[in-house]
Amino acid sequence: MQFKTKITELFAIEFPIVQAGMVWVSGWKLASAVSNCGGLGLIGSGSMKPDLLREHIRKCKSATDKPFGVNIPLLRGDADELVNVTIEEGVKIVFSSAGHPKKFAQQLKDNGIKLIHVVPNVKYGLKAQEAGCDAVVGEGVEAGGHNGADQITTFALIPQLVDVLEIPVIAAGGIVDGRGIVAALALGAEGVQIGTRFAATIESSAHENYKRKIVEAGDTDTVLTLKKIGLVRMIKNDFALRAIKAEEECWDEIKLKELLGNKRERAGIFEGDEKEGELEAGQGAGLIKDIPTVKELMERLVSDFHLTLNKLNLTAK
Incomplete structure (x- = not known):
């Protein structure tokens, strides 16, 4: 239609x-x-x-x-x-x-x-x-x-x-x-x-793990992090929670970039690392x-x- x-x-x-x-x-x-x-x-x-x-x-x-x-x-x-x-x-x-x-x-x-x-x-x-x-x-x-x-x-x-x-x-x-x-x-x-x-x-x-994490997410399961180096919304996991703690402790941009490292998006979205990957997803995941x-x-x-x-x-x- x-x-x-x-x-x-x-x-x-x-x-x-x-x-x-x-x-x-x-x-x-x-x-x-x-x-x-x-x-x-x-x-x-x-x-x-x-x-x-x-x-x-x-x-x-x-x-x-x-x-x-x-x-x-x-x-x-x-x-x-x-x-x-x-x-x-x-x-x-x-x-x-x-x-x-x-x-x-x-x-x-x-x-x-x-x-x-x-x-x-x-x-x-x-x-x-x-x-x-x-x-x-x-x-x-x-x-x-x-x-x-x-x-x-x-x-x-x-x-x-x-x-x-x-x-x-x-x-x-x-x-x-x-x-x-x-x-x-x-x-x-x-x-x-x-x-x-x-x-x-x-x-x-x-990765199927990433898709499953989207399906499992509720209304409060995404978070905005890494504001100093490029605001990102992702599903809460071990990495996301460490990033939040680092921001609360006022880490500078250099240390935050070290925490982020390389290929974290690939690790989470494509390779299915549920704990240390960057699982980017919107708030609509709760639906x-x-x-x-x-x-x-x-x-x-x-x-x-x-x-x-x-x-x-x-x-x-």
Whole structure:
């Protein structure tokens, strides 16, 4: 069942759901499955070298004839190589994050690529618009992974972005079901980006331990940590609790970086280290109770969306 918005028109998709390009989660299997079900799948290049990204793009193309995109963290040292691979492989949608989109905006536009940037506040939303982005993702602090220092919630951020921007706004952070999609659209968003809910699906490339920890999480089981070196929301485990204690003891940035170490995201999300890994997940994890296929999840999201509209005595067009 289709539901048209500016985002469905922009991406030529059936329903305004974008799957977040999460590190160690969003490979070609997840991205193609979401796109095949009428949403927009994203390959998460943040955990890939350029050659691996090229491989995932080609496999995604072989698995779907629907639009899909690539998420590129702009602060990566090899961001220019990831951009070049994306262009060379003919991908026409890029979601950027963690940096200023102006650096690559013209190059992407010259190659017919739609550019969408993730922002945590109005200031950066305006900068993304000025840089020529086609849309923004407004990500509230409920979201898993890296968050904005201002810690603005989705419910407060989205209408403020909508009120000042001329380009479409996609809502992200804490959205895991049809009720959340309706709420986001009611705030003025033209679509939603969903991360943690898609992380706990069969096609997600994440480790089964990580998926299980999402399902087991309750409403208080995620925490914001490492504020001095890059605010991160993760599931509470031994590492997260040590990080909280270190912050309470006022460790400096050098010591916190030593505590974080290298490849902790990979250890938690991809390798399944439940105690010492970084298990990034949003507050919406408390609503996630199973690990379905993407097809099952997409059907549920769309069905619940329309059921919610009906409860509000609205009619989907």
